[in-house]
Amino acid sequence: MKIVDLRSDTVTKPTPAMWEAMAHAELGDDVYGEDPTVNRLEAMSAEYMGKEAALFVTSGTQGNLVALLTHCGRGDEVILGDKSHTFVYEQGGMAALGGIVPHIIPNRPDGTLRLADITAAIRPDNMHFPRTRLICLENTHNNCNGTPLTAGYTAQVAELARAHGLWFHIDGARIFNAAVALDVDVRELVRHVDSVTFCLSKGLCAPVGSVLCGPSDFIAEARRARKILGGGMRQAGILAAAGIVALEQLAGRLAEDHIRARRLAAGLATIPGLEIAPVSTNILYFSLANDVPLTPQEFVARLKERNVLVLAHGGRSLRAVTHYWIGDEDIEQALAAVRGVLVRMKN
Numbered sequence: 001m002k003i004v005d006l007r008s009d010t011v012t013k014p015t016p017a018m019w020e021a022m023a024h025a026e027l028g029d030d031v032y033g034e035d036p037t038v039n040r041l042e043a044m045s046a047e048y049m050g051k052e053a054a055l056f057v058t059s060g061t062q063g064n065l066v067a068l069l070t071h072c073g074r075g076d077e078v079i080l081g082d083k084s085h086t087f088v089y090e091q092g093g094m095a096a097l098g099g100i101v102p103h104i105i106p107n108r109p110d111g112t113l114r115l116a117d118i119t120a121a122i123r124p125d126n127m128h129f130p131r132t133r134l135i136c137l138e139n140t141h142n143n144c145n146g147t148p149l150t151a152g153y154t155a156q157v158a159e160l161a162r163a164h165g166l167w168f169h170i171d172g173a174r175i176f177n178a179a180v181a182l183d184v185d186v187r188e189l190v191r192h193v194d195s196v197t198f199c200l201s202k203g204l205c206a207p208v209g210s211v212l213c214g215p216s217d218f219i220a221e222a223r224r225a226r227k228i229l230g231g232g233m234r235q236a237g238i239l240a241a242a243g244i245v246a247l248e249q250l251a252g253r254l255a256e257d258h259i260r261a262r263r264l265a266a267g268l269a270t271i272p273g274l275e276i277a278p279v280s281t282n283i284l285y286f287s288l289a290n291d292v293p294l295t296p297q298e299f300v301a302r303l304k305e306r307n308v309l310v311l312a313h314g315g316r317s318l319r320a321v322t323h324y325w326i327g328d329e330d331i332e333q334a335l336a337a338v339r340g341v342l343v344r345m346k347n
């Protein structure tokens with residue numbers, strides 16, 4: 001029986017078209033700026049995001065760190081959400097490697113930050129304070145049920161940033177999921193931001209890589225930051241080739257993943273013992289009711305015996321993420337497995 005791997009959309013392996021593109025990619029030394037495939041991916045990415053330039057980076061974590069190192073100097077402060085990936089899951093790289101101070105404010109359940117909280121976090125000009133330099137948002141917001149942030153909200157934050165002379169970066173690891181969920185062109189979601197990172201290696205199925213987009217002078221500096229982090233790759237076109245296929249063929253099909261995530265949520269909602277969080281993209285959080293006599297780790301292990309993988313996510317919470325390699329029959333297999341585990345508990 002097939003393993004239905006719902007832990008993350010990062011588990012996606014390349015599509016046949018990607019393997020084909022990688023096998024025949026035209027290559028050069030990208031540190032010399034001579035890899036035509038990387039150059040093409042960067043030009044396409046800039047175009048997709050409506051920005052002047054782009055930089056192919058090894059990962060979303062590297063893209064965010066490069067952006068932060070480029071926008072901020074040592075002792076500068078960044079305003080970001082307390083549930084954001086950059087604050088929670090990136091080892092505090094901004095502080096560890098950049099001397100940049102994270103100033104966190106609470107994420108609301110929809111992934112937004114209150115405008116009043118942002119304003120209150122901006123430091124006045126005073127010798128005692130670090131200098132506020134940057135605001136970061138995340139779209140879609142992974143830890144907030146994968147919720148997309150709207151173009152309208154993003155524009156409001158951009159206005160605030162501009163009024164205070166701050167840079168504005170978006171961690172758009174899954175920004176194409178946001179665009180699909182909101183039914184807008186992805187450019188609308190980043191029109192007023194200075195920089196954005198998006199991942200090729202999640203729902204877009206590429207094996208490796210993210211792209212940082214922004215103004216040309218910013219990207220030129222970001223290229224230096226990438227190099228000092230060890231991200232200057234050589235014949236990286238072999239990876240960029242898959243990224244090009246990702247943009248051309250995968251970005252447009254994400255709605256299918258959202259439909260399957262909703263179908264999975266609807267199915268799980270019929271099974272006693274589970275509480276289901278709202279689903280708006282491809283990420284579904286659910287939790288075990290208190291009367292289910294299983295830890296999340298035990299639940300995950302029993303599902304695994306039935307060839308279904310989900311992620312324990314702290315507390316009683318679990319995560320399932322749909323992606324390219326999850327079809328309708330896999331959703332059925334997952335539901336049958338969950339039913340099997342929980343119904344057996346009852347008896």
Ligand SMILES: *Cc1c(COP(=O)(O)O)cnc(C)c1O
Nearest residue numbers: 059060061062085138142171173
């Ligand atoms: C996955 C993810 C990242 C980091 O990407 P990696 O390629 O795993 O380093 C950053 N931000 C968000 C919101 C993510 O989901």
